[in-house]
Amino acid sequence: MAPLSLTLGYVPGATPAKWARIWAERHPDVRLELSAVAAADAAAAVRAGTVEVALLRLPAETAGLAVIPLYEETTVAVVPKDHVFNAVDEITAADLDGEPVLRPLDDVVSWPDAPGNPIDHRPETTQDAIELVAAGLGALIVPQSLARLHHRKDLTYRPIVDAPTCPVVLAFPEGPQPELVEEFVGVVRGRKPGSSRGQAQPAPKRTAREKTLAKQAARAAAGKVARKPGRAARGRR
Template identity: 55%
Template structure:
């Protein structure tokens, strides 16, 4: 099978915590003839995967190395601190009925705050006390939090992804934030990519944005003779020629 014979498809990657289900559903509704394949990729590998052609597009987190890539920021995530349910931060908020109250960096000053190697928040200075070693992944750090070794600061979607019954989380004020973006190669914006950008940006199926075939020129109106129809009676005559209007002429009056 030659390259031109291969049916079109769209390869979409995404980092943990991002849920592309809504956009994928719309794609299947609008483009049922073009299959879309999903692939989850570690955050550290997301930009490189699409840059090297391993995917047509990727949902990734900013900041990241955007060399050679387009990126459309979509939304900013809330930063939260993951703690055991019996931790002082969680218990004090529950007792005061301030469940939605944010935690400050000062609240974590006496705690060990874990810093996994796949962290995407880009800290200038991590709050709390540093751990002896950095966990390899966020999943490993969650296990350490459950074991009482320390706390973890992550985007809220990752806290939800790694939810455990013995853990909870609270919004953290003053910390760095993670933005989710759609990214694809700078030198290749295909028709399928334009379609997916339109879906993510909420364009309707009838939107004029994106690459579309030009509208056909309006057909020229044919003359009646060309369509096999006779011209209507009386058309084409000039006024003043032929019989006058008003019916038949009367007989001339006899002179006396």
């Protein structure tokens, strides 16, 4: 008989280590397999069963999925180390006015009317955009975790205090769940050890916040909104 396992997908920059550690402590007999997935493919991977649960960023096409908000990432601007932004601890959207800004095709920051002057060339990936930032072509607006993931000694980043944050959620298929998925949802939600082990649990009800995020994701999936200069609400640091 094959050993039990659960596959957790995660997008670049997401940090599954905390939940993987708790899972290993509580369920040493069930292997948690971590699977890196591209941001654009994460929701589809859950629907297809390639992964059973996933850490993904909103907005995403979440039709047929239940989502649990986990945390919201600070949005930052990545610039060369000798950039004027290096003289301050944080910046505002207005500070990016007139700045050339790179927008990769895999951009994950949902910021309609984002500040800066988008350059005509759109690099294919965030990694490609980082290379262009280092070459002095412009700034890059990303979640802080991606700035850390692609860290280079010749680059720095600064939080944009009035930028929208980047929500990270746990996603899994709607409806009744296999026991292992229920167990993992329990871990994420802070359920105490043994409180649901071996018990059939109904699919978790969505909170008002979860419903709002799902609606936002559905609207975003219906059509991508162009990003042009402007402002957004202050994000949590």
